[in-house]
Amino acid sequence: MKVISTVAEFDAARKLLEDKTVGFVPTMGALHEGHASLIRRAVSECGAVVVSDFVNPTQFNNKTDFETYPRRLEDDAAFIEPMGVSVLFAPTVEEMYPEGTDYNKKVFDLGGLDRYGEGPRRPGHFNGMAQVVTRLFDIVRPDRAYFGEKDFQQLAIVEYFVKALGYNIEIVRCPIARGADGLALSSRNKLLTPGQREAAPHIYRSILKARDMVGRMPVAEAIKAVVSLIDADSRLRTEYVEIINSLTLRPVTDWNEAEHLRLTCAVYAGQVRLIDNIELR
Numbered sequence: 001m002k003v004i005s006t007v008a009e010f011d012a013a014r015k016l017l018e019d020k021t022v023g024f025v026p027t028m029g030a031l032h033e034g035h036a037s038l039i040r041r042a043v044s045e046c047g048a049v050v051v052s053d054f055v056n057p058t059q060f061n062n063k064t065d066f067e068t069y070p071r072r073l074e075d076d077a078a079f080i081e082p083m084g085v086s087v088l089f090a091p092t093v094e095e096m097y098p099e100g101t102d103y104n105k106k107v108f109d110l111g112g113l114d115r116y117g118e119g120p121r122r123p124g125h126f127n128g129m130a131q132v133v134t135r136l137f138d139i140v141r142p143d144r145a146y147f148g149e150k151d152f153q154q155l156a157i158v159e160y161f162v163k164a165l166g167y168n169i170e171i172v173r174c175p176i177a178r179g180a181d182g183l184a185l186s187s188r189n190k191l192l193t194p195g196q197r198e199a200a201p202h203i204y205r206s207i208l209k210a211r212d213m214v215g216r217m218p219v220a221e222a223i224k225a226v227v228s229l230i231d232a233d234s235r236l237r238t239e240y241v242e243i244i245n246s247l248t249l250r251p252v253t254d255w256n257e258a259e260h261l262r263l264t265c266a267v268y269a270g271q272v273r274l275i276d277n278i279e280l281r
């Protein structure tokens with residue numbers, strides 16, 4: 001596995017992969033089993049796999065969140081070395097957004113999919129994510145890119161702009177990887193204190209209960225009930241629970257508004273913001 005930090009070096013390495021199907025797993029590092037499941041799938045389906053490791057400043061709407069985001073490039077490299085990855089691309093901010101270029105100023109049409117959920121709560125987040133993902137796609141030139149459903153809205157937005165911008169890249173949806181206790185795997189879990197880590201699986205246990213509420217009570221009551229279940233653990237504080245149309249991402253107020261429904265949520269454990277989602281129908 002080559003560890004590369006410049007675009008010029010990457011271009012040279014990419015030339016050697018010309019005859020292969022290139023799979024790409026974009027990450028912000030602090031890699032865990034969730035990333036490993038994407039990487040293993042990419043390795044099993046592609047001739048060569050590129051993983052990127054870059055904490056993208058333009059998708060953080062909170063300075064402290066950006067500064068405290070875990071950075072562990074050496075551990076990451078050691079973790080994925082045995083998995084069969086061809087290149088770990090770990091550029092600097094200057095390399096991704098060089099002075100005098102407009103990569104970090106571009107404004108994207110996100111098809112209105114950023115109007116709900118995380119969009120209004122993290123202003124600029126999805127546009128920043130689109131800036132870095134398109135920049136990475138242009139550098140890596142993958143045939144397939146692998147994204148986890150934990151960031152369900154991100155995945156829908158990536159699918160939207162890949163189509164709108166005419167990228168010839170297959171976006172592969174991968175199911176959420178969870179710990180044995182149900183907690184959705186996330187780099188942010190590394191920031192939890194032992195007590196918060198103990199409380200966090202309660203989020204998944206609580207949202208699963210919503211499946212029994214579908215059609216049995218008004219949507220608003222189901223949301224309230226799930227919030228109460230989560231917040232019953234005093235170490236957790238729900239920011240939102242929404243029940244959304246899985247295709248448009250628009251929150252529903254009636255179960256019959258959409259055939260495919262998903263519950264999405266964001267919950268604080270101390271200062272750590274955790275997101276999760278499950279399919280309801």
Ligand code: PAF
Pocket residue numbers: 026027028054056059129132133151154
């Ligand atoms: O999901 C993430 O880790 C990030 O949003 C991504 C796709 C790597 C872009 O920075």
